[in-house]
Amino acid sequence: MGSLAGLLKARGFLVTGSDDELYPPMSTALEDWGIPVFSGFSADHLESDAGQPDCVVIGNAVRADNPEARAALARAERSDLAVLSFPDALFAYGLEGRHRVVVSGTHGKTTTTSLLASILTACGRDPSVLVGGISLDLGGSFRDGAGPHFVVEGDEYDTAFFDKTPKFLHYHPDTLVLTSIEFDHADIYRDLDHVREAFVSLVAGLSPDALLVANTDDPEVRRVVSEAGCRVVTYALEGGAEADWVAGSIRPGSQATRFEVRAPGERAEVSLPLFGAFNVANALAALAATSGLGVPLREGAHALAGFAGVKRRQELRFESRGLRVFDDFAHHPTAVAGSLASMRDRFPGERILAVFEPRTNTSRRRIFQQAYAVSLAAADRVIVRRVAPGDLYSATGEVTEFFSSDLLVADLETSGTRASAHDDVDSMVAEIVAVAEPGDVVLVMSNGSFDNLWGRLEEALDTKAE
Numbered sequence: 001m002g003s004l005a006g007l008l009k010a011r012g013f014l015v016t017g018s019d020d021e022l023y024p025p026m027s028t029a030l031e032d033w034g035i036p037v038f039s040g041f042s043a044d045h046l047e048s049d050a051g052q053p054d055c056v057v058i059g060n061a062v063r064a065d066n067p068e069a070r071a072a073l074a075r076a077e078r079s080d081l082a083v084l085s086f087p088d089a090l091f092a093y094g095l096e097g098r099h100r101v102v103v104s105g106t107h108g109k110t111t112t113t114s115l116l117a118s119i120l121t122a123c124g125r126d127p128s129v130l131v132g133g134i135s136l137d138l139g140g141s142f143r144d145g146a147g148p149h150f151v152v153e154g155d156e157y158d159t160a161f162f163d164k165t166p167k168f169l170h171y172h173p174d175t176l177v178l179t180s181i182e183f184d185h186a187d188i189y190r191d192l193d194h195v196r197e198a199f200v201s202l203v204a205g206l207s208p209d210a211l212l213v214a215n216t217d218d219p220e221v222r223r224v225v226s227e228a229g230c231r232v233v234t235y236a237l238e239g240g241a242e243a244d245w246v247a248g249s250i251r252p253g254s255q256a257t258r259f260e261v262r263a264p265g266e267r268a269e270v271s272l273p274l275f276g277a278f279n280v281a282n283a284l285a286a287l288a289a290t291s292g293l294g295v296p297l298r299e300g301a302h303a304l305a306g307f308a309g310v311k312r313r314q315e316l317r318f319e320s321r322g323l324r325v326f327d328d329f330a331h332h333p334t335a336v337a338g339s340l341a342s343m344r345d346r347f348p349g350e351r352i353l354a355v356f357e358p359r360t361n362t363s364r365r366r367i368f369q370q371a372y373a374v375s376l377a378a379a380d381r382v383i384v385r386r387v388a389p390g391d392l393y394s395a396t397g398e399v400t401e402f403f404s405s406d407l408l409v410a411d412l413e414t415s416g417t418r419a420s421a422h423d424d425v426d427s428m429v430a431e432i433v434a435v436a437e438p439g440d441v442v443l444v445m446s447n448g449s450f451d452n453l454w455g456r457l458e459e460a461l462d463t464k465a466e
Contacts, residue, residue, distance in 0.1 A: 001017070001057070001059040001086055002017075002026040002029060002030055002141065003130050003131065003132065003140075003141035003142045004057065004086060004089060004090055004093075004094075004130065004142075005017055005030065005033070005035050006029065006030070006033045006035065006140060006141060006142050007093075007094060007128075007130060007142040007144060008093060009033050009034065009035055010033075010142070010144045011093070011144060015035050016035065016036050016037070016038070016045070016048065017030070017035060017036070017037045017038070018037065018038040018039075018040070018041050018042075018045050018068055019037055019038075019039075020039075020040060020041070021449075022037060023448070023449035024449070025133075025134040025311050025312070026134070026141075029134060029140055029141060033140075041062075041066050041067055041068040041069075042067060042068055043067055043068060043070075043071035045068055046068065046071055046072060046075065052081070053081065054081070054082065055081070055082040055083070055084060055089070056069075056072040056076075056081065056082070056083050056084075057084050057085070057086055057089040058072070058083065058084070058085060058086070058160050058161075058162075059086050059160070060085070060086065060157060060158055060159060060160050060161075060167070062160070062161065063161055063393075064161040064162075069161075073162075085159045085160040085162070085163050085170075086159070086160070086167070087159055087167040087168075087170035087171065088159075088170055090130065090152070090170075090171075091170055091171060091172070094128065094130065094150060094152075095150050095152065095171060095172075098128065098148060098149060098150035099148050099149045099150070099174045099175070099293070100150055100152070100171055100172060100173050100174050100175070101116065101127075101149055101150065101151040101152070101173070101174070101175045101177075101289065101293070102152055102153075102154035102168060102171045102173035102175070102176050102177070103116065103151070103152070103153055103154060103177040103179070103285075104153075104154035104155075104156065104168050104176060104177065104178055104179070104199070104202060105177070105178055105179030105180040105181065105215070105221075106156075106179070106180045106181055106182040106184050106195075106332070106334075107179060107180045107182070107278065107332065107334060107335055107338075108179040108180065108278060108281070108282045108285075109132065109153045109154070109155070109179065110131055110132050110133040110153060110310055110313065110329075111274070111279065111282045111310055111313055112177060112179060112282040112285050112286055113129070113131045113132075113151055113152065113153045114131055114133070114135040114137060114138070114307075114309075114310050115282055115283055115285075115286035115304065115307060116151055116177070116285075116286040116289055116290060117129040117131065117135070117137070117138065117143065117151045118135075118137045118286075118303060118304075118306075118307050118308075119286055119287070119290045119295060119300045119303045119304065120147070120149060120151065120290060120293070120295065121137070121138075121143070121145075122303035122306065123290070123295050123299050123300065123303055125145075125147045125148075125149060125293070125295070126145040126146050126147035127143065127145045127147050127149040127150065127151050128142075128143055128144055128145045128147070128149070128150040128151070129142060129143040129145070129150070129151045129152070130142045130150075130151075130152045130153070131151075131152075131153060131310075132153050132155070133310045133311060133312060133313065133329070134310065134311040134312075135308075135310050135311075136308035136309050136310065136311065137307060137308045137309075149293060152171060154167070154168030154171055154173065154176070154202070155167045155168060156168060156185065156195065156198050156199070157185055157188065158188050158395075164188075164395070166198045166201070166202070168198075168202055169198075169201060169202060169205065172205070173202075173206060173210060174207075174209075174210055174211070175210065175211045175213070175289055175292060175293065176202070176203075176206060176210060176211070176212050176213065177213045177214075177285050177286075177289050178199070178203075178212065178213070178214045178215065178221050178224070178225065179215050179218075179221075179281070179282070179285060180215060180218045180220075180221060180334075181195060181196060181199055181218060181220035181221055181224060182195070182220070182332070182334060183195055183367075184332055184362055185361070185362060186361060186362040186365055186367055186394075186396065187361035187362070187392065187393050187394050187395060187396070188395045188396065189396065190396045190397075192220070196220060196223070196224060199220075199224045200224055200227075203224055203225060203227070203228050204227070204229075206228065206229065206230045207230065208229055208230055209230065210230040210231070211230065211231050211233065211289075211292045212225060212228050212230055212231065212232045212233070213232075213233050213234075213235065213285055213288045213289045213292065214232055214233070214234050214235070215234075215235055215236065215281060215285065216234040216235070216236050216240075216241040216242065216243045217236045217237060217240040217241050217243075217281070222241065233245065233288050233292060235247075235281070235284045235285055235288050236281075237250070237277060237280065237281060237284075238250075244263065244264055244288070245261065245262070245263045245284055245287070245288045246261070246262045246263075246284075247259045247260070247261055247262075247270075247280050247281070247283075247284045248260050248262065250277065250280055252275060252345035252346060254346065255273065256271045256272055256273045256274075256305075257271075257272045257274060257275055257276075257279070257280060257345070258270065258271050258272075259272070259280055261284060261287060261297065261301060263287075263288070263291065263297055266296075266297040266298070267297075268297045268298050268300075268301040269301065270283065270287075270301045270304055270305075271304070271305045272304050272305075272307065273305070273307055273308075273309065274307070274309065274314070274342075275314065275342040275343075275345050275346045276314075276338055276339070276341055276342025276345060277338070277341070277342075278338040278342070279342065283304055286300070286304075287300045287301065287304075311327075312327050312328065312329045313328060313329055314326055314328055314339065314342060314343075315327045315328070317444075317454045317458070318454070318458050320458060320461040320462060321436075321438060321461050321464070322437070322438025322439055322440075323436050323438070323439075323440050323441075323442055323461065324347075324440075324441050324442065325442045325444065325454060325457060325458070326343070326441065326442065326443050326444065327444050327454060328443060328444065328445050329445075329446075329447050330445040331358075331359065331360050331362075331363055331445065331446065331447045332362070332363075332368075333368045333371035333372050333374070333375040334375070336354075336356070336372065336375040336376060336445060337374075337375040337378060339443060339445060340352065340354060340375070340376070340378040340379055340443065341378065343441055343443055344378070347441050350439055350440065350441050351380045351381070351437065351439065351440045351441070352378075352379045352380050352381075352440070352441045352443060353379065353380065353381045353382075353383065353432065353435070353436060353440055353441070353442045353443070354376055354379035354381070354382045354383070354443050354445065355382075355383045355384075355428065355432065355442060355443065355444040355445065355453065356372075356376065356382065356383070356384045356385070356445050356446070357384075357385045357387065357445070357446035357448065357450050358372070358384070358385070358387050358403050358405065359387060359446055359447055359448045360447060361392055361393060361394070363403060364387055364389055364390070364392060364402060364403050365392070365399060365401060365402060365403055366401035366402060366403055366404075368403075369403055369404065369407060369408065370411070372403075372408055373408055373411035373412055373415070376408070376412060376417070376419075377412060377415050377416075377417045379417060379443070380417070380418070381417070381418045381419070381435065382408075382409070382412055382417060382418070382419040382420075383419070383420055383422065383428050383431055383432060384405045384408055384409065384419065384420070384421050384422070385405065385421070385422055385423075385424075385425070385428060385450075386405045386406070386421050386422060386423050387403075387405070389402040389403075405421040406421050408421070409421045424451075425450065425451040425452075425453045425456060426456070428453065429453065429456045429457050429460050430460070432457060432460075433457070433460050433461060433464055442457075
């Protein structure tokens, strides 16, 4: 929603917003773009000095009892006010009339979208882009280009309280990237079969002229694309599934990961300033997709060397007293495992402290209790926040079994990994300061603000150094 607001502001619209809670980097970006945001929700927000709005866009975090949304829908019934969901607004004001490049999958959407957009931009294609994070290459989360392509993340989450279809069904891709399919979003999906159904619908809706770029290392992706009625280009890591595009000879380094790409009739060496096998796969997907858009492999590979990255994706927040503190958006156990593996590749032999906040509707349930214990065991020490179950939203039935940070700690200790659970961020910061040693890598994983743990930790380390 913030990215769409920025794009529309750049195109000359007067844009305002309402939200309960904002935190960096999006709060800072909206302020920089000059987009005022009301705190909380009220029908009064539909009035402004500039007059009444022409269009109200309702995001999928808004529930049916939201007073501002209810007022907008009531006004739309008696006036010409347009009320749209986020994906419908994006299609109407951005995607329609462009070649729509949609990146979908449980993991890697933001990074792959940013990689793909970076290649097209560096190679002179001047794309429009909307990404669910702050791309350092774009200097924000959107780009308003003059070229024929519009690159966007295709999220499987539902559209709005008045439209429960997946968001990506509204985008009508001309080129679709499918990175992975796993069970997630337990608040709206019952199980993996239910998730798979959404992706089956996405692939079934592709036109015969579309291009589908699919990760065949993922068995669920293979299953879904087997019935595709359009051209399919596959990609995989060496040693995995058979594929048209293969990344091999992967060599992690301190500044970049080097690997070789083999494609039909082409080869290229890539230096990628990202780490972890999952990021090699993301880059391979971007190269395969941009090749389908007319970018030669060697041009795309050269462009990747200058990729600046995405905030909150293995982002180095600061260094202090010999510690390197990274911020990562990982919250699904597969993403947690991938992030820890990437740190091992980048800092071989160094001690890794994993700091984790189970914050999502899915992670606060018991579904992945054991999976988190397996993923986090790759760290040398784990510091996890206790999160009260609270009132979890669920469209799939009553939530009765909740994630336990204390059980996670017990399982980790049994497997030989030191771990502790904390009720608040201050005590977590105190433990990190007490146990961290020069040379350690601190990997902080949360998809939220984490009560500004990074800022509090930096202040505490600076104070100790004085």
